[in-house]
Amino acid sequence: MNPSLSYSLLFVAAALFSIGLAVVITKRHAVVVLMGIELMLNAVNLNLVAFSQYDPSRLQGQVFSLFVMIVAAAEAAVALALIIQVYRHVKTVVLDELTDLKQ
Amino acid sequence: MPDSTQTLLLTCLLGLPFVGAIGLGVLKNRVPESVSGFLAVLLTAIGLFVSVVIAASVGEPLHWQTDWISFSGHTFPLSFQLDALSRLMLVVVHGVALLVQLYSIEYMRGDARIGPYFAYLQLFVGAMLGIVLAGNLLILYGFWELVGLASYLLIGFWYHRPSASRAATKAFLMNRIGDAAFLLGILLTYIQTGSVDFGTQPLTTAAGLCLFMGCVAKSAQFPLLTWLPDAMEGPTPVSALLHAATMVAAGIVLLARIHPMLSSDALTVVAAIGTATALWGGFSALFQLDIKRVLAFSTVSQLGLMVAAMGTGNVSGALFHLLTHACFKAGLFLAAGSIIHAVHTQDMRAMGGLRKALPYTFAAYVICAAALAGVPLLSGFLSKEVVLGGAVVWAAQRGGLAMLVPVGLLISSGLTAVYMARQLRLVFWGEPTDAEMIPHEPGWLMRGPVLLLAILSVGVWFSINPLSAHHSPFFAQMHLPVLPEGPVWLAPLSIALVLVGGWLGFRLREPATDSKLALASFHYGYLDQLYQRLFVNPTRALANFLHRADQRAVDGLVNGFGIGTVLLAHIAAFIDRIGVDGVVNGAGKLAVGVGQLTRSVQGGRVQTYIATAVAVVLFLLWWIL
């Protein structure tokens, strides 16, 4: 793949990150916010992979994004467990109603 | 012994206490209290065994080094070293810690937090070992802070007592002053030499003094000495460990390490501060009423002696005094702990006549106190002679004002005899104040360490010649130059001073507690009050002022905003009543919008916080692009 296509990958990553951010900020459902975070992580991975193509001997970017994926999986598991526990506790996952941080 | 074996042993030495600290911290109270004490004692015993093995195998100084951080041309190595000083301190720290922990098993029996207690002790020992083994200033600083943390935890161990938690905070804050200067000194060293190793060339005086400030705080030198007496709030075995082997010795170890880096001006300052501390501590110990406080000030005074010895270039003498002092001061503290255990008070006025009730403790106390005072045939005499001899030779070379240093040290050693004799009289002689209560000797677990330390305070272990330590095997071991002997008149003079001081202390009648002299001594020269007035009160006043300003200005703004909104609403209502609906709605919406904006910033919604953060990042991004 030539560098211009790599550049376009970077733009896609930027767009994906921005969309993920918009999801995180605007959505009210906790699970959807989690999806937004996954989108942002994917955008970052895309960036890393786009660069790692030019580093064939060490592939630092790919190894790093592999780690990011694994951590993201662990994070998703813990986050969903937390969401379920919160849901049991206050019977809602709508973030607007979870304003305990105010106190 | 091959180097690899030594490296292994070194790792084991440094690792054991931290493993112990973490393990005991995790176990907490899940095991019976005897088990945690046994574990701690076992770990330290292994450590003592290993360090004796290392100390016995006289080898080349061992350096172990690897790169820790490196960025753009600057590399900070992680390095440890094992030289004669480390060998000596390894044995001292482990020995005292072992005895203290044995003693603690009985002394702390029944305490609810016995597990954390031993965990903290292990942490303390581990941090001290780190200081001893550190191969450069940066590593030393790390363990230095760890010692600060451990001392904070231990001094404030009985944190439900307000006085204990205040004492712990005070010790920590006082040490922070020194630590800040120490860090500054490390940075200056790095700037000047390009490395953080222990150098051999003198630095500028400012850098040397900054490094020395670390020692001033940790070793409770003038003017940062006020935390040490307050640190008596911790359990008594902790005081023994703190005063003999770990915390305050850390400053002396640091000073021994950085000694070649100090310029001659800096060394003069060191000698002057040491002398001032020796006198100040000795004077303050004179009329204390608390048994542990007398010992605390005697530690201050003896530390002053060591620092002054360092200042006069007598490194070996200072370390020798550190060694002997560790034995008899630990013995004194542990014996004092036995007394407190027996009579349940620390006030010496409520004691008296304990000679018959506590014969073992009495014997040990007398030996250790005599060693502290510098009575011949005991270890303290030998090391004091070395220190004083070095000081006299140094002063004779300098002449002039330098003579003040040996004179001050002689006076302070006379004062030592006075207050130790006074303490013996108050505690062991006289009539029992309370005939009802019959104090008992503690069990062998407490008696054994005390007696062992008393035996170790006899001079014959350190030098065959009872009147001079100059041919002691200690100096041959340390590979340090032995200073020329002091003049012949020195030993008789100091013996005479000790005798006169002891007689004075024993015969002297207690002055009225409100006499000026006694009060000045009791309040250690009003140093705390001075600090209160100079630093604490202005800081408080500033804080109060800021608080008030905050209340007036910020709250006023918020209130004014509220009033303004209300006013706006009133105006709107007024106009509404007149009937200009459009303006009214506009004003109302504005008020609501502004209100919501201000409210939503602190709405407790995570997403709002994220949005704000992103907005700020965007703003910054804009700025950069």
Place this chain on the structure above:
Amino acid sequence: MLQIAFFAFIALTLIGALTVLLTRNVLYSAYALLLTLLGVAALFVFAGADFLAVSQIIIYVGGVLVLVLFGVMLTSKPTTISTSTVVASERSNAILAGSRGVWLGVLLAAGLFFGLSRLLMNAHFALFDQPISKAPTTIDTIGKQLMTEYIVPFEVISILLLVALVGAGYLAKKSIKP
């Protein structure tokens, strides 16, 4: 041909992401996320990261997405919206989630995108001048790297996964004793 496929996958990715953003139905969001993740996996292939593409499908599509779906179902409440609405996404089986501060969010995201693209346009990455990889597959390189240079992170991450597993199980238990 290859370029057309490349841009098609980019379109798939972005459309999926936009659907996540725009739809109100949480289940639709999840399915759209599936599209996006698959698209990203395809883009990985184009960038020469075959192993990562497969991992992406296994971990994200096979693992995370299933988890997310379960999360949605376990936390859904019966909706109060009447069944008579005609809009497809608001039928009774839909799990709805509203949005809030839409303009602010979109504005911020658009600002971020604008800033990032300006950055990218003005930037010239030195790495892109390097010769490109000709290796048929990256698996052996990644394997060697994981066993040599990244062995410590590799082990640490295994512990992290174990901790996350235990932690998630503990957190999601019926009742946590205080």
